[in-house]
Amino acid sequence: MxxxxxxxxxxxxxxxxxxxxxxxxxxxxxxxxxxxxxxxxxxxxxxxxxxxxxxxxxxxxxxxxxxxxxxxxxxxxxxxxxxxxxxxxxxxxxxxxxxxxxxxxxxxxxxxxxxxxxxxxxxxxxxxxxxxxxxxxxxxxxxxxxxxxxxxxxxxxxxxxxxxxxxxxxxxxxxxxxxxxxxxxxxxxxxxxxxxxxxxxxxxxxxxxxxxxxxxxxxxxxxxxxxxxxxxxxxxxxxxxxxxxxxxxxxxxxxxxxxxxxxxxxxxxxxxxxxxxxxxxxxxxxxxxxxxxxxxxxxxxxxxxxxxxxxxxxxxxxxxxxxxxxxxxxxxxxxxxxxxxxxxxxxxxxxxxxxxxxxxxxxxxxxxxEDKFNRFEDLYEAARHQPVKSAKKFVKENANVAGEFLKDLSFKGDDKDLLEIMPGEAAIITRNGEKAGVYRQQNGELKVVSALCTHMACMVHWNNLEESWDCPCHGSRFDTSGEVIEGPAYHPLPKKIIEK
Known part of the structure; x- marks a missing residue:
């Protein structure tokens, strides 16, 4: 940590x-x-x-x-x-x-x-x-x-x-x-x-x-x-x-x-x-x-x-x-x-x-x-479109996002026994066809949230250094309770109940 x-x-x-x-x-x-x-x-x-x-x-x-x-x-x-x-x-x-x-x-x-x-x-x-x-x-x-x-x-x-x-x-x-x-x-x-x-x-x-x-x-x-x-x-x-x-x-x-x-x-x-x-x-x-x-x-x-x-x-x-x-x-x-x-x-x-x-x-x-002119506003215009200057990196970034999304769609889940998740560790598991992120607290209790980012439903990945759920598509990050840390997501990861 x-x-x-x-x-x-x-x-x-x-x-x-x-x-x-x-x-x-x-x-x-x-x-x-x-x-x-x-x-x-x-x-x-x-x-x-x-x-x-x-x-x-x-x-x-x-x-x-x-x-x-x-x-x-x-x-x-x-x-x-x-x-x-x-x-x-x-x-x-x-x-x-x-x-x-x-x-x-x-x-x-x-x-x-x-x-x-x-x-x-x-x-x-x-x-x-x-x-x-x-x-x-x-x-x-x-x-x-x-x-x-x-x-x-x-x-x-x-x-x-x-x-x-x-x-x-x-x-x-x-x-x-x-x-x-x-x-x-x-x-x-x-x-x-x-x-x-x-x-x-x-x-x-x-x-x-x-x-x-x-x-x-x-x-x-x-x-x-x-x-x-x-x-x-x-x-x-x-x-x-x-x-x-x-x-x-x-x-x-x-x-x-x-x-x-x-x-x-x-x-x-x-x-x-x-x-x-x-x-x-x-x-x-x-x-x-x-x-x-x-x-x-x-x-x-x-x-x-x-x-x-x-x-x-x-x-x-x-x-x-x-x-x-x-x-x-x-x-x-x-x-x-x-x-x-x-x-x-x-x-x-x-x-x-x-x-x-x-x-x-x-x-x-x-x-x-204030409706005042700024001499640099055109340089950084937010609504600009630079297809030639952005093309190569645009393709690279979005190919990466698509790859992560498709990779997660084919993910079958771990299904490991929950007892194998040690305190301070986490895993993605599948239960009843749904993917959940499971984190075990130091006191042994589990925190379970949906593994699908609330921004665009990419599957989050566990960050073992910062103990967070990180989305590989657009950078949203969530704490172990599911609350948004940063990124474009507005809403937390929904909490889940695991049926034994």
Whole structure:
């Protein structure tokens, strides 16, 4: 079982927000209390809108609280990947938009005096024996993006490398909690433990239905990392992935500062240090896989731990965590109205760049709601269609989804004796022609739920690392009680009773 993220260990006294238990009306309802939702709330309330933020669990503790805390103007997939699909003008506009979001974060830190360890740092890219960095140098030179080749005394073994100055790092959870605390309480209400079950768009308003209340709003923002419900025009172009993070106390105080992206045998590892309260940690993030498709989730963290311990002088691994991201087929996130003239706005497809893109989404969506022009809105238009740029990845992602669905249709079930399921373990079994996910708690009692995802009826797979039921089709995840953790699913897995 994973431990908590490093960031959550420093949020010792987070604010607690109430659960929504009565109907309300607002200008804008925001679903999701991560960096996207809270920044959107902050931007809109400053412009006079009345806002409600609906968070299914706790503000900041979802994807935001499981990120790297790195902020940079290039993208996770590298500029060379963008250049393979777009011209230099688009590549430069992506960089400019991301730079504006980074500056917005820095502005908020200073404006609201947020104690989140924000600091400007260089981003280093280096590799062992491949030509990844050479391609990046070529693109940077084409667009006149300033970079510096690595000095001979660079601390890590490498074949090629460059760095970009004036990037940044912070504690993302402390930032979001601080930003939430700064919101005008008269204009913005935040509700935790408030799960949205459906959204109904009408001619003049949108109704957001939770377990205990209805929110009537002029506009709704889906700040949920991926749109909720059957938004297939987006889900079929997004690849859901999980990636892991580990942190250990540093035994050396001379570890270099900065963001380090190391490419070892074509696999990228993101490495950084972090200091707070007199302690110094080294963080490594990597080992990705598609959601619900790992044969053994535990091995991904084990590989990451081995990578860290084999190359650096560190003490005991003190924190391990997982995070989710959605990779867009054409490499650009979807930000804006769900469809033309819709009252619903989405922000998705951030890959692992959610801290920057979440902030940028807030800036673009707030302008759209206020009917103001944003110079980057066309670049990330949510209702766009890029058949040529998306085709290859679109086919690959959907062939993978179809394969998982058909594979599960032919699954005959385990039918193993329930006594063989040990405490902390789970299995898919078949009873009376129905598939059920069975998890045995440490006290020996069983939790039994339907094994079919409530989004599109793909069969969920057991995640033995995070003790969750994960859907391999569009990335929905459920806890052992069946409740939605994340993903497009609105509804929990129905509970089942096993007949002996």
């Amino acid at each position: 994973l431990k908590k993220s490093l960031w959550s260990s420093f949020a010792t006294n987070p604010l607690k927000y109430p659960k929504l238990e009565g109907d309300i009306a607002v200008d804008v309802a925001i679903i999701g209390g991560g960096i996207t939702g809270i920044t959107t709330a902050q931007t809109l309330t400053e412009r006079g809108f009345k806002v409600a933020v609906l968070e299914a669990r706790s503000v900041g503790y979802g994807t935001t609280g499981h990120s790297t805390g790195n902020l940079y103007i290039i993208i996770d997939e590298l500029l060379s990947s963008l250049k393979s699909k777009y011209d230099n003008d688009v590549v430069m506009r992506v960089i400019e938009s991301r730079k504006s979001a980074l500056e917005k974060i820095e502005e908020n830190v200073e404006k609201f005096n947020i104690d989140c360890d924000f600091s400007r740092q260089p981003l280093y890219l280096y590799e062992d024996v491949n030509n990844i960095i050479l391609e990046e140098i070529k693109v940077a030179e084409e667009i006149n993006l300033a970079f510096t080749e690595l000095a001979e005394d660079f601390p890590f073994e490498q074949d090629n490398g460059i760095h970009f100055d004036h990037q940044a790092q912070f504690n993302p959870l402390l930032y979001v909690l601080g930003l939430a605390a700064s919101l005008d309480k008269e204009k913005c209400s935040i509700y935790e433990n408030t799960t949205v079950r459906s959204v109904e768009e009408q001619a003049d308003r949108v109704l957001v239905n939770t377990d205990d209340a209805i929110v009537a709003a002029k506009y709704v923002v889906h700040a949920t990392h991926t749109p909720k419900g059957l938004e297939l025009q987006y889900h079929t172009t997004l690849g859901p992935y999980r990636e892991y993070g580990v942190a250990a106390k540093l035994e050396s105080t001379s570890y270099p500062q900065g963001i380090f992206w190391g490419y070892y045998n074509n696999q990228k590892y993101s490495i950084r240090s972090y200091s707070r309260d007199g302690e110094k940690y080294l963080i490594a993030v990597g080992s990705p896989h598609k959601v619900g498709q790992a044969e053994n989730n535990r091995k991904h963290v084990e590989d990451l731990v081995n990578f860290l311990q084999d190359r650096f002088i560190v003490g005991q691994i003190t924190y391990t965590w997982g995070g989710q991201n959605y990779k867009p087929a054409d490499l650009l996130p979807y930000i804006g109205r769900k469809i033309k003239n819709s009252r619903e706005f989405i922000a998705t497809g951030f890959s692992t760049d959610g801290l920057i893109y979440g902030t940028l989404s807030a800036m673009i969506i707030a302008d759209k709601i």
